[in-house]
Amino acid sequence: MAVILSVRGLKKYFDVTEGWWKKEKQYLKAVDHISFDVNDGETLGIVGESGCGKSTTGNLIMQLLEKTEGEIIFQGVDLATLSKHELRKKRAEMQMIFQDPFSSLNPRMKVFDIIAEPLLTHLNLSSKRLKEEVLSLMDQVGLDRSYIHRYPHEFSGGQRQRIGIARAIALRPKLIICDEPVSALDVSIQSQILNLMSKLQKELRLTFIFIAHGLPAVKYISDKIAVMYLGKIVELTTKEKLFSKPLHPYTEGLLSAVPLPDPTLRHKKEGVILEGDLPSPTNIPSGCRFHPRCPHAQEKCRNEEPTFIAHEEEHYVACHFPLKEGVGVLEK
Amino acid sequence: MSRESLLEVRDLKTYFYTEDGVIPSVDGVSFTIKKGETVAVVGESGSGKSVTSLSIMGLLDTAGKIESGTILFEGSEVTTLSKKERRKLRGNEMAMIFQEPLTSLNPLFTVGNQISEAIRIHQKVNKKEAKKRSIEILKKVGIARAEKVFHSYPHLLSGGMRQRVMIAIALSCNPKLLIADEPTTALDVTIQAQILHLMKELIKDKQTSILFITHDLGVVAEMADQVIVMYAGQVVEYTDVFTLFKEAAHPYTTSLLASTPKIHEQTETLQVIEGTVPNPNDMPSGCRFHTRCPNVMEKCMNNEPVLTNIHAHHQVKCWLYEEEV
Ligand SMILES: Nc1ncnc2c1ncn2[C@@H]1O[C@H](COP(=O)(O)OP(=O)(O)O)[C@@H](O)[C@H]1O
Numbered sequence: 055m056a057v058i059l060s061v062r063g064l065k066k067y068f069d070v071t072e073g074w075w076k077k078e079k080q081y082l083k084a085v086d087h088i089s090f091d092v093n094d095g096e097t098l099g100i101v102g103e104s105g106c107g108k109s110t111t112g113n114l115i116m117q118l119l120e121k122t123e124g125e126i127i128f129q130g131v132d133l134a135t136l137s138k139h140e141l142r143k144k145r146a147e148m149q150m151i152f153q154d155p156f157s158s159l160n161p162r163m164k165v166f167d168i169i170a171e172p173l174l175t176h177l178n179l180s181s182k183r184l185k186e187e188v189l190s191l192m193d194q195v196g197l198d199r200s201y202i203h204r205y206p207h208e209f210s211g212g213q214r215q216r217i218g219i220a221r222a223i224a225l226r227p228k229l230i231i232c233d234e235p236v237s238a239l240d241v242s243i244q245s246q247i248l249n250l251m252s253k254l255q256k257e258l259r260l261t262f263i264f265i266a267h268g269l270p271a272v273k274y275i276s277d278k279i280a281v282m283y284l285g286k287i288v289e290l291t292t293k294e295k296l297f298s299k300p301l302h303p304y305t306e307g308l309l310s311a312v313p314l315p316d317p318t319l320r321h322k323k324e325g326v327i328l329e330g331d332l333p334s335p336t337n338i339p340s341g342c343r344f345h346p347r348c349p350h351a352q353e354k355c356r357n358e359e360p361t362f363i364a365h366e367e368e369h370y371v372a373c374h375f376p377l378k379e380g381v382g383v384l385e386k
Numbered sequence: 387m388s389r390e391s392l393l394e395v396r397d398l399k400t401y402f403y404t405e406d407g408v409i410p411s412v413d414g415v416s417f418t419i420k421k422g423e424t425v426a427v428v429g430e431s432g433s434g435k436s437v438t439s440l441s442i443m444g445l446l447d448t449a450g451k452i453e454s455g456t457i458l459f460e461g462s463e464v465t466t467l468s469k470k471e472r473r474k475l476r477g478n479e480m481a482m483i484f485q486e487p488l489t490s491l492n493p494l495f496t497v498g499n500q501i502s503e504a505i506r507i508h509q510k511v512n513k514k515e516a517k518k519r520s521i522e523i524l525k526k527v528g529i530a531r532a533e534k535v536f537h538s539y540p541h542l543l544s545g546g547m548r549q550r551v552m553i554a555i556a557l558s559c560n561p562k563l564l565i566a567d568e569p570t571t572a573l574d575v576t577i578q579a580q581i582l583h584l585m586k587e588l589i590k591d592k593q594t595s596i597l598f599i600t601h602d603l604g605v606v607a608e609m610a611d612q613v614i615v616m617y618a619g620q621v622v623e624y625t626d627v628f629t630l631f632k633e634a635a636h637p638y639t640t641s642l643l644a645s646t647p648k649i650h651e652q653t654e655t656l657q658v659i660e661g662t663v664p665n666p667n668d669m670p671s672g673c674r675f676h677t678r679c680p681n682v683m684e685k686c687m688n689n690e691p692v693l694t695n696i697h698a699h700h701q702v703k704c705w706l707y708e709e710e711v
């Protein structure tokens with residue numbers, strides 16, 4: 055399968071030095087050397103707890119943030135080598151969907167303006183064609199045509215997300231980065247949006263990077279899943295392998311932390327409850343950055359940072375002692 | 387096993403009087419909490435979970451009014467108590483924790499200050515003794531450097547630590563009833579697991595009852611003995627946790643279960659509940675779920691079903707079960 059996006063050694067360090075007189079700069083390592091590929095037409099889920107660098111990763115790929123280091127290769131082209139004009143054209147093929155789709159938009163824009171805006175900026179359509187195009191996009195995302203002159207604040211969360219999706223697919227992009235698009239929605243609405251996105255993915259041959267803070271939200275839509283912890287990807291593999299045989303102790307902890315909707319499994323969960331709080335990304339633990347919370351930590355973990363390598367085919371992990379009998383949750 | 391009941395809510399109606407009209411946020415809710423039992427209230431946003439708990443605590447804002455119904459705590463009516471008596475009950479017998487502890491912690495005082503204060507109100511002890519007890523409680527809720535946290539200000543703590551502090555304050559008066567309104571919703575999942583575990587441990591050998599409010603069926607399965615499913619201000623199903631997950635009867639409950647992601651099952655598709663939660667000042671006639679119900683019948687549209695027992699301890703508000711009554 056063709057790779058559409060390759061990320062190599064990507065880093066984003068924010069300078070958080072307080073006081074200009076300080077000689078030594080202090081950095082917040084939001085994204086700290088991550089690498090992955092995304093195949094054309096597939097979905098890569100990215101999960102991890104708050105502050106682990108998911109949004110920063112998405113914003114770096116979208117060129118909304120300047121990277122500190124690394125390469126972002128989209129459709130075979132290193133985006134850093136493009137001129138401003140070329141980059142603008144390429145960027146039309148990458149779109150983003152946010153948790154709150156309108157926080158960055160003018161509240162005076164109506165549904166029509168919101169969906170039409172990218173078309174106006176990138177294409178030269180007659181006003182008749184423009185309206186037809188907007189209406190057909192509304193059909194595609196399941197929005198009633200009569201809503202075209204309404205304001206987004208008149209809509210519920212789920213319908214607002216549909217407007218955001220219509221806007222994102224307007225230019226027929228190849229890649230959509232979805233940053234927690236369902237996190238704020240009720241479950242019954244979450245499933246509507248997830249199903250809509252799967253439908254559009256098939257119809258339009260879209261590639262998704264789907265960011266979520268929990269594993270349940272990415273399970274249905276992802277082909278592969280990357281688990282992030284404090285700026286690093288600690289495990290990356292197919293959905294099946296991740297849920298049935300995790301190799302990284304953090305993934306195992308994340309899996310067993312999810313409360314399962316089945317009371318008969320309450321006491322059967324042999325999993326571990328991870329102890330401690332998330333460390334600050336301005337003060338990353340030595341060696342393996344997960345070692346203060348890892349139930350399997352050994353001396354080596356405190357001193358040496360594990361490398362992110364393929365442990366078996368399609369199964370990457372950054373751990374000195376990958377789990378042999380990782381406790382998954384998927385019933386066999 | 388029949389345990390003594392601690393709290394009985396009968397036909398509670400709480401309405402809000404707003405510029406847009408009267409909002410029937412809680413519209414005829416009844417349930418019982420026994421001693422030592424955890425009762426979960428589950429439902430999507432706006433279904434009236436928080437208003438139910440605030441009505442019990444006596445913490446409704448001025449626009450909200452208990453229209454009718456009774457709330458019996460250890461057999462005595464609480465809705466007619468004076469403000470002062472209510473406050474006394476809140477301090478000693480009932481306590482509440484919220485989704486965002488920062489809103490209930492005072493940013494200007496240290497954690498220690500606030501716990502000691504709570505202890506001194508309920509237990510007649512001096513400052514030194516209150517501090518000693520505060521630190522004991524902080525340790526009990528799993529705070530390792532309790533001395534240090536005692537002297538910290540709330541905003542310097544992580545979300546998980548703050549929720550531990552809130553639990554410490556809530557439990558400092560040994561309440562008989564703890565109301566927890568989405569206490570882990572704002573937390574990361576590994577921290578949520580810690581807090582849920584902590585809550586179970588803390589009540590284990592006490593007889594503390596919990597009213598646990600959540601929108602997450604996973605959390606319900608983890609915590610509850612009994613479950614109340616709410617939709618649009620009403621109870622639509624009420625039974626024990628095992629029956630609910632095995633033999634859910636109300637179409638809303640079954641749809642909600644089917645649209646909840648299950649990471650432990652092979653299923654590849656999520657079922658959908660069409661439409662959205664109704665607007666509270668424009669409630670559908672008849673059964674309030676009829677606009678979204680996959681089983682809707684003619685009579686559902688104009689006639690409201692009543693909550694009835696389909697088995698012992700299993701109540702459902704739906705016309706599908708009418709014959710079985
Ligand atoms: N503009 C910024 N300046 C400084 N720190 C930032 C900035 N943006 C994000 N961060 C920090 O980077 C880390 C990763 O943030 P983010 O990518 O938003 O995490 P996530 O989306 O996984 O919750 C966090 O510690 C966050 O506080």
Ligand SMILES: Nc1ncnc2c1ncn2[C@@H]1O[C@H](COP(=O)(O)OP(=O)(O)O)[C@@H](O)[C@H]1O
Nearest residue numbers: 402409411430431432433434435436437449666
């Ligand atoms: N202070 C208030 N004023 C007016 N309406 C309110 C107020 N508090 C809650 N409501 C309304 O009552 C309904 C139930 O709210 P709530 O109990 O907070 O729902 P839940 O906790 O289940 O999400 C909602 O429609 C909400 O808008």
Ligand code: SF4
Nearest residue numbers: 342345348355373374
């Ligand atoms: S490297 Fe060591 S500390 Fe890190 S996850 Fe693996 S076993 Fe745990």
Ligand code: SF4
Nearest residue numbers: 673676679686704705
């Ligand atoms: S009463 Fe009718 S509309 Fe309501 S839940 Fe039952 S079948 Fe559905």
Ligand SMILES: [Mg+2]
Nearest residue numbers: 108109110234
């Ligand atoms: Mg984010």
Ligand SMILES: [Mg+2]
Nearest residue numbers: 435436437568
């Ligand atoms: Mg609420």
